[in-house]
Every structure is written in C-alpha cells, then in structure tokens.
Amino acid sequence: xxxxxxxxxxxxxxxxxxxxxxxxxxxxxxxxxxxxxxxxxxxxxxxxxxxxxxxxxxxxxxxxxxxxxxxxxxxxxxxxxxxxxxxxxxxxxxxxxxxxxxxxxxxxxxxxxxxxxxxxxxxxxxxxxxxxxxxxxxx
Numbered sequence: 001x002x003x004x005x006x007x008x009x010x011x012x013x014x015x016x017x018x019x020x021x022x023x024x025x026x027x028x029x030x031x032x033x034x035x036x037x038x039x040x041x042x043x044x045x046x047x048x049x050x051x052x053x054x055x056x057x058x059x060x061x062x063x064x065x066x067x068x069x070x071x072x073x074x075x076x077x078x079x080x081x082x083x084x085x086x087x088x089x090x091x092x093x094x095x096x097x098x099x100x101x102x103x104x105x106x107x108x109x110x111x112x113x114x115x116x117x118x119x120x121x122x123x124x125x126x127x128x129x130x131x132x133x134x135x136x137x138x139x
Contacts, residue, residue, distance in 0.1 A: 004047035005128040006039065007112055008064075008086070009054040009119045017051050017062045021088045025067055028120075029075045029083045036120040040082050041070040048139075049086060050123065050131060052112065059095040060131060063139060064088050092135035106130050 008028060010016070020026050031037050043049075043066045051062040068085035075083075101107045107130060111121035132139065 003125070004042065004044055005049075005123045005125055006043060006047060006066075007050040007052055007060070007121050007123050009052045011055045012053040012057055013055075016053065017088070017091065020051065020062070020064065020086065021091070025085055025087045027074075027083050027085055029073050031073070031081065031083075031119060032079075033118060035115070036118045037080075037082050039118070039120040039122055040084050042122065043069060043084050045069055048089070048128065050128065051088075053095075054119075057095075058098040060092060060101075060135070061095045062088060062091045063132075063137075090137065090139060092132075093137045094135050096131050096134045100134060101131075104130075104134070 031040060045066055047066045049064045050060045051064055052060045064086040066084050067087040070082040070084050073081035073083045102113060107127060110127050111123055115121050
C-alpha cells in the first residue's frame with residue numbers, strides 16, 4: 001500500500017519542532033477547518049508528515065510520522081473535529097524555507113502555496129522527495 005505524505009504547520013512560539021522531539025509524540029489537535037480536518041482524517045498510520053514552522057521562520061524543519069489515525073478531538077467543545085498523533089522521525093539537516101519553495105519550479109503546485117491558509121495539507125511523494133533533497137536529508 002502506498003504511503004501518504006502531508007505537511008502540518010505550527011507556530012514555533014506555540015509548538016516548535018524541538019518540543020515534538022522532546023515530547024516524543026503529540027496529539028495534533030485544535031484544527032478548526034473542515035478541509036484541514038478532512039486531511040487529518042485521510043492520514044494513515046505510517047504516513048510521513050513534513051513539519052513547517054509558520055509565522056516565525058517560515059520553513060520546513062522536520063519529518064514526523066502518523067502514529068495514531070484520526071479520532072475525535074478531545075479539545076472540541078462542539079462540532080465534529082478530529083486529531084491524529086504524530087511522532088518525530090528526523091530533523092532536516094538544512095531547513096527548507098518558504099522562499100526556496102516558492103522559487104522552485106518543481107514545487108509550483110505544492111499545497112503549502114496553493115492552499116496556504118490550511119494548517120494540514122496533503123503533498124505528493126514527488127514533492128516530499130524533492131524537499132528532502134533540498135534539505136540534504138535522507139530518511
């Protein structure tokens with residue numbers, strides 16, 4: 001079965017990559033967009049997830065994996081919201097900036113740019129591999 005690839009955004013002053021590494025896993029909660037929620041629900045155990053620092057830094061800094069598939073968001077007081085659990089896999093050797101991504105023709109269609117307001121987006125295996133190349137990182 002093919003692996004899925006996603007990108008999640010987090011503000012580094014709220015939940016940075018290093019905190020995920022220290023915590024060893026995180027419940028990815030608080031998503032309140034239907035499209036982003038549906039992307040969470042599409043994640044399968046073992047899928048790979050790029051971790052993007054938004055607002056400050058604006059760069060992809062690490063790779064995580066889905067360790068638990070979608071279930072009801074315990075922080076939701078109303079509505080039908082979901083979470084997944086993520087486990088850190090590897091920090092990128094060289095972070096990949098938003099400016100680099102925007103300048104790279106191979107990434108012209110990446111959802112990080114096309115669906116820029118979403119906090120959880122799917123990406124293609126080609127985009128994932130290309131970003132790892134830019135980051136000089138092997139999994």
